[in-house]
Amino acid sequence: MGDPRKQRRKYEKPQHPWKAERITQENELCKKYGLKNKREIWRAKSTVGKFRQQARKLLGSTGEKAEKGRVELLDKLNRIGIIETKSMEDVLGLSVNDLLERRLQTMVHRKNLANTIKQARQLVIHRHIFVGNNVVNVPRYVVPRDEEDKIKIDDKMKVIDVEERKQRKTVSKKKEA
Numbered sequence: 005m006g007d008p009r010k011q012r013r014k015y016e017k018p019q020h021p022w023k024a025e026r027i028t029q030e031n032e033l034c035k036k037y038g039l040k041n042k043r044e045i046w047r048a049k050s051t052v053g054k055f056r057q058q059a060r061k062l063l064g065s066t067g068e069k070a071e072k073g074r075v076e077l078l079d080k081l082n083r084i085g086i087i088e089t090k091s092m093e094d095v096l097g098l099s100v101n102d103l104l105e106r107r108l109q110t111m112v113h114r115k116n117l118a119n120t121i122k123q124a125r126q127l128v129i130h131r132h133i134f135v136g137n138n139v140v141n142v143p144r145y146v147v148p149r150d151e152e153d154k155i156k157i158d159d160k161m162k163v164i165d166v167e168e169r170k171q172r173k174t175v176s177k178k179k180e181a
Contacts (some may be wrong), residue, residue, distance in 0.1 A: 015046040037104045038113070038121030048103045055081065059095035065071060068140035085149035088090040108133065108155070115158045 028129045030042050041044060055077070062073045074092060086102050087094050096163060104110060109125045112133055118124035127133050128143045134146065136154040147155065 015050045017046060032036075033100065033104065036121075037107070037110055038125050039104075040125075040143075045100065047144070048100045052098050052100055052103055055086075055098055058095055059092050063096075068134055083148055083150075084146055085152065105147070106146045107143060108135070108140060108145040108147055111152065111155055115155060117155070127157065127161065132158040134158065139157075161178050168169060 018091055020026075030045050031037065031120050033045050034042065058073075062070055064076065064163075065073075077095065078087075078090055078092070081095065085106055086098065109121065109128055112118050112127060113121045113124040117133070118127055125143050129141055129143045133140060134154075135145075135151050136158050
């Protein structure tokens with residue numbers, strides 16, 4: 005045990021820092037999900053790895069305690085919304101994309117509350133996104149399935165899409181002329 009006041013890393017760095025294939029995959033994930041840095045990917049990989057490791061351990065063991073552990077793990081993953089079936093083999097097939105799709109930043113963008121994934125991150129960080137009645141300003145927040153419908157934007161912040169913005173510019177130019 006360590007000192008509880010000292011924060012520890014919640015991720016593991018890659019073993020080899022300069023593999024071109026891994027770097028390109030991480031860059032694609034960063035662009036697709038609007039991530040700030042690679043640490044967010046490494047954190048998601050570690051979380052998925054822990055789920056998979058726990059599933060392997062539970063598949064190898066037998067008994068009442070193992071069965072209870074299987075049910076708890078599957079219930080947790082179903083509650084979060086990462087998997088939908090009740091099979092331990094599906095837990096072994098989890099990928100980083102499954103977890104990154106459940107992040108608040110991604111959900112805000114997918115619900116069209118923001119025009120881009122980067123704008124979704126900005127709205128979350130600037131405290132304009134509510135989950136239920138609570139303001140959540142952490143883009144990596146994993147949205148449970150029951151809170152998915154409760155994501156909403158602050159009434160003061162209305163995201164204007166690009167076409168509407170162009171129309172407003174043309175109207176303002178006509179008024180000036």
